[in-house]
Amino acid sequence: MKKIALFLITSIISSSAVCHGVLIACFPGLDELIHEADAIVILRVDSHLSNYWNSNSYRVYECYIHQTLKGEIPINQRVRLQLLDTHGSSVSPFADGSTHLVFLVKKQTPNEQADYGNLIIQGANILVAPFDKEKMPDGKTVKEKIQSLLTRTLEYNKKQYDKEQAFLHKMLGKTRTVPAIPREVRDYLIKELGLSSTGNLALVGSYKLTENSKFGQKGDQIIHVIQQDLFGGRLFWSCLVNLTGNKIQILYRAGEPDKFGVIKTIRVLQKTQSGASSPPV
Numbered sequence: 001m002k003k004i005a006l007f008l009i010t011s012i013i014s015s016s017a018v019c020h021g022v023l024i025a026c027f028p029g030l031d032e033l034i035h036e037a038d039a040i041v042i043l044r045v046d047s048h049l050s051n052y053w054n055s056n057s058y059r060v061y062e063c064y065i066h067q068t069l070k071g072e073i074p075i076n077q078r079v080r081l082q083l084l085d086t087h088g089s090s091v092s093p094f095a096d097g098s099t100h101l102v103f104l105v106k107k108q109t110p111n112e113q114a115d116y117g118n119l120i121i122q123g124a125n126i127l128v129a130p131f132d133k134e135k136m137p138d139g140k141t142v143k144e145k146i147q148s149l150l151t152r153t154l155e156y157n158k159k160q161y162d163k164e165q166a167f168l169h170k171m172l173g174k175t176r177t178v179p180a181i182p183r184e185v186r187d188y189l190i191k192e193l194g195l196s197s198t199g200n201l202a203l204v205g206s207y208k209l210t211e212n213s214k215f216g217q218k219g220d221q222i223i224h225v226i227q228q229d230l231f232g233g234r235l236f237w238s239c240l241v242n243l244t245g246n247k248i249q250i251l252y253r254a255g256e257p258d259k260f261g262v263i264k265t266i267r268v269l270q271k272t273q274s275g276a277s278s279p280p281v
Contacts, residue, residue, distance in 0.1 A: 024086050026123040034088035034142055037103035042105025042133060042149070046078060058082035060113050061094055066133040069142050071104070073116070081231055082107075082117030086124045093127050101126040101149060129156035131230055134254050156230060161171045183224060185241055189225060193237045193253065198226045209242075 027033070034040065044061040061083050065075050073079060081104070094100070094258045101122040104116040118124045127241055130153050137152070139145035181189075181203050189201065204224040209216050216222065227236040237253040250260045 003065060008279075023120075025119075025121040030123075030143060030146065032102055032145070033119070033123055034070065036105070036121070037070060037124075038102040038106045038145070039073050039116060040069040040142065041065050041102055042067040042069070042072070042128065042137075043075055043100055043102060044133065045079065045096055045098050045100065047096055048094065049080070059092075059094070059115055066099075067136055069137075069145055074105075079116075080114045082112065082114045083125065084118060084190060086118065086120060086122050093125070097130075099128050099129050099130045099133055101146065126150070126153070128153045131232070155233065155275050159230065181223065182243070185225075185243070187225075187238070188194075189227075189241075189248075190243045192248075193227065193239070194249070195227060196229065196236055198229050199236050200230060202226050202228055215240070215247055216242040216245040 028036075041063050046064055047061045049060045049062060059082070061079055061081055063081050063083075064078050066072055068075050081102075085093055087093065103121070105119050105121050107117065109116055110132060123245040128149055132152070137145040137148040139148045144151070181201060185199060186241070202225070204226055206221065206223050209218055209220045209222060212218050223241050224238070225241060226238045228234060229236070231271070234255070235252065238247040240251065253260060
């Protein structure tokens with residue numbers, strides 16, 4: 001405890017972050033943060049216990065522990081924790097249902113209302129991607145697991161930001177409006193092709209057929225629909241849907257990658273008879 005107190009005093013002297021009148025120590029680096037924590041968990045906030053309030057500005061929450069990366073807090077059960085925002089935000093990040101990576105320390109005094117509270121250091125609680133909580137992050141060491149989780153969260157946050165920006169541009173009339181996937185089509189695709197627990201359907205584009213074919217007639221409206229994971233890094237299936245002719249053409253499906261579509265080799269450079277490469281056309 002003396003070590004923690006000394007660390008906090010030293011850090012707070014150089015800190016300029018303040019949250020609700022509480023000085024927040026500067027981020028000391030991931031290694032030091034891991035070292036100072038008695039426990040590190042991935043949790044879901046279930047509820048704020050409004051009857052509990054500490055003079056040190058902590059609030060008490062009931063949380064569900066998904067994973068314990070360090071320490072002895074049991075997983076798959078609810079515990080009462082003292083949490084304090086260490087980002088200096090005017091809005092609490094601990095919304096019901098939100099998922100966090102939290103660096104905890106055991107209670108410092110007997111009258112505290114929970115056995116653990118987060119360290120009062122920048123980075124001691126991080127809002128993370130709200131899926132894949134049921135499995136331990138990749139990595140052999142605690143640090144590697146945390147880095148894996150933070151990398152995944154960065155990718156998720158970027159996707160969410162890009163979606164929000166695209167929607168705002170759409171509201172401003174700066175982008176072409178793409179029609180939504182009709183509900184009956186969405187239901188059919190999910191039933192026929194499946195929907196992963198970490199997947200979502202995305203409309204790539206809407207087009208008109210330019211010629212008659214087995215798939216439809218010239219002028220038919222078609223849409224390109226894919227199922228990808230929440231990061232957009234994995235493709236589960238891809239298909240074209242003829243909304244006018246009520247037909248579907250599967251382009252790709254994970255698990256059966258060779259069953260659909262025509263596969264051809266792309267020749268970027270053609271070899272000449274002398275063996276030299278000709279420039280691309």
